[in-house]
Amino acid sequence: MLNPDLITNAHALLASERANYMKLHPKSAELSVKANQHFLYGVPMHWMNDWGTPVPLFISHAEGAHFTCADGIDYTDFCLGDTGAMFGHSSAPVAKAIAAQASRGYTAMLPSTLAPDVGETLSDFFGLDYWQLATTATDANRFVLRWARAVTGRSKLLVFDGCYHGTIDDTEIDVVNGKTVNRASLLGQVYDLGLHTVAVPFNDLAAVEHELAKGDVAVLLTEPALTNCGMVLPHAGFIESLRALTTKYGTLLTLDETHTISTARGGWAKANSVTPDFLVVGKPIAGGLPAAAYGFSEAMAVRMKAAKDNAPAGHSGIGTTLSGNMMTLAAINATLRDTATEAAYLHMLALAAKLETQLNAAIRAYNLPWNISRMGARLELQFCTNPPSNAAEARAAQNDTIESAIHLYLLNRGVLLTPFHNMMLICPATTEADIAKLVRIFNEFLKDLLKGLRNE
Structure with missing residues (x-):
C-alpha cells in the first residue's frame, strides 16, 4: 500500500507542474482555443486529449528520438507515438x-x-x-x-x-x-x-x-x-x-x-x-x-x-x-x-537494458516498492515490488496521481513518456545522452516526491 503522505506530495507536485506547463506552453494554449472551434475536445482524435496536461501539447515537427512543440521546446521522446514511431520519427x-x-x-x-x-x-x-x-x-x-x-x-x-x-x-x-x-x-x-x-x-x-x-x-x-x-x-x-x-x-x-x-x-x-x-x-x-x-x-x-x-x-x-x-x-x-534492422535492434535492446538497470537503481536508492518491467526495447514503471502476473494485480498497483505527476514533471523538463502506465520505448535514434537525461530527471522527481518524508 502506498504511503498516504507520498500521495499528498504527488497531488501537490501535480498541481505545481500543471501551472508550470501553462507557463511553458502559451502557443499550445492558443492553438487549443482555435482547434476547439472545430474539433471535439480541440483535437483530431479525442484520445489526444488524454495526456493529463491542462491543454494538449501541439508539435511542429519530429525526427529520430526527438520532437519540437509549438513553443519551440525540444523533447526527448520515449513515448514514440505509443509504438507507432518505435523505429524513430521520419527515419x-x-x-x-x-x-x-x-x-x-x-x-x-x-x-x-x-x-x-x-x-x-x-x-x-x-x-x-x-x-x-x-x-x-x-x-x-x-x-x-x-x-x-x-x-x-x-x-x-x-x-x-x-x-x-x-x-x-x-x-x-x-x-x-x-x-x-x-x-x-x-x-x-x-x-x-x-x-x-x-x-x-x-x-x-x-x-x-x-x-x-x-x-x-x-x-x-x-x-x-x-x-x-x-x-x-x-x-x-x-x-x-x-x-x-x-x-x-x-x-x-x-x-x-x-x-x-x-x-x-x-x-x-x-x-x-x-x-x-x-x-x-x-x-x-x-x-x-x-x-x-x-x-x-x-x-x-x-x-x-x-x-x-x-x-x-x-x-x-x-x-x-x-x-x-x-x-x-x-x-x-x-x-x-x-x-528495423538487426543492428538497430541490438542498439535498442542494449540501451533499454541500461535504462532498466539505472531506473531500478534509482528506485532502490529511494527505498520505493516499485519495479521496472521490460520486454525488449519496451519498459514500464509499476508501483509494486514484483512484476504483476495478471491484470488484477496490474490494476491494483496503479496510482493515477503518481503516474500523472511523473509524466508531467518529466514533460515540463523535455522528456515525454506515455501518459498511461508511464511506458518507455527506445528507438534506433535514441542515444546514451537521451537515457542519461531521463534518469537524471527521474531522480530529481523522486527527490521532490519524497521531500519531507522518511525513506520507507
Whole structure:
C-alpha cells in the first residue's frame, strides 16, 4: 500500500507542474482555443486529449528520438507515438521511400508493383508464409476473428482479463465477479459482448484449458505480454503452453505483436520459436503511417480460401478500401528492410537494458516498492515490488496521481513518456545522452516526491 503522505506530495507536485506547463506552453494554449472551434475536445482524435496536461501539447515537427512543440521546446521522446514511431520519427529510408512514391500515386485498390517484395519482406521479418494487409491492428484483428470463425465453424473468442491494446468490439470487456461483461466506459454498446467472448486471468493455464475444453472457442487472441492494463509479462512457458492447448482443442491461436515487436527483430513469437495460427502487427511497420498486417501459414491459407470460395458471392466483411495502398507498401518495405534492422535492434535492446538497470537503481536508492518491467526495447514503471502476473494485480498497483505527476514533471523538463502506465520505448535514434537525461530527471522527481518524508 502506498504511503498516504507520498500521495499528498504527488497531488501537490501535480498541481505545481500543471501551472508550470501553462507557463511553458502559451502557443499550445492558443492553438487549443482555435482547434476547439472545430474539433471535439480541440483535437483530431479525442484520445489526444488524454495526456493529463491542462491543454494538449501541439508539435511542429519530429525526427529520430526527438520532437519540437509549438513553443519551440525540444523533447526527448520515449513515448514514440505509443509504438507507432518505435523505429524513430521520419527515419531517412522511410522518408525517402515516401517521397519517391508521392509522385507515383497513393492508392488505387490495385496491387502495387512492390507487392511481391513487401510479401517477401513480411515473411522474412516475421517468419510466416502468407500475409494480408489492413489499415490498423484493430482492423486486422477484426478480420482475423472473422476468418477464425469461418474456418472453425465456432463462435466464441477467448481473451485475457485486461485484454489487448486494440478496440474490436468483441474484446471490449472486463471480468467482474468472475463474469465477462461489457466494459463500463464503452459508448453506444447495444449488445452483450459476453455472449460470444469469454475472459480468464493471464498466466492461468487451468482457466484457459477449462474454457477450451468446452469445444466452442474459435480463437484465443492475446499479446505475448499484456500491455493494455499495464505490462504483464508471461510466466516462463506460458505462451508455449497456450500453443499446445489450442492445438489440442482445435482452437486457433492469434498473437498480436503490435507492441511486443519491441522484443527482437521479428517479434516475440519468432524470437521464442512459437508459431501462432495468425500473427497480427500494426502501428510501427510503416514508420508511423496507418498500416497493419496479419500473417498465417500455407495450411491456414488453404482453409481460408476454402471458406471464402464456399461462401456466397458478395462482401466478406473483411478488408477496407485503403488497405494495402501504394504509399503503405513503400513505407512497410523501407521500415522493415532498412530501418528495423538487426543492428538497430541490438542498439535498442542494449540501451533499454541500461535504462532498466539505472531506473531500478534509482528506485532502490529511494527505498520505493516499485519495479521496472521490460520486454525488449519496451519498459514500464509499476508501483509494486514484483512484476504483476495478471491484470488484477496490474490494476491494483496503479496510482493515477503518481503516474500523472511523473509524466508531467518529466514533460515540463523535455522528456515525454506515455501518459498511461508511464511506458518507455527506445528507438534506433535514441542515444546514451537521451537515457542519461531521463534518469537524471527521474531522480530529481523522486527527490521532490519524497521531500519531507522518511525513506520507507
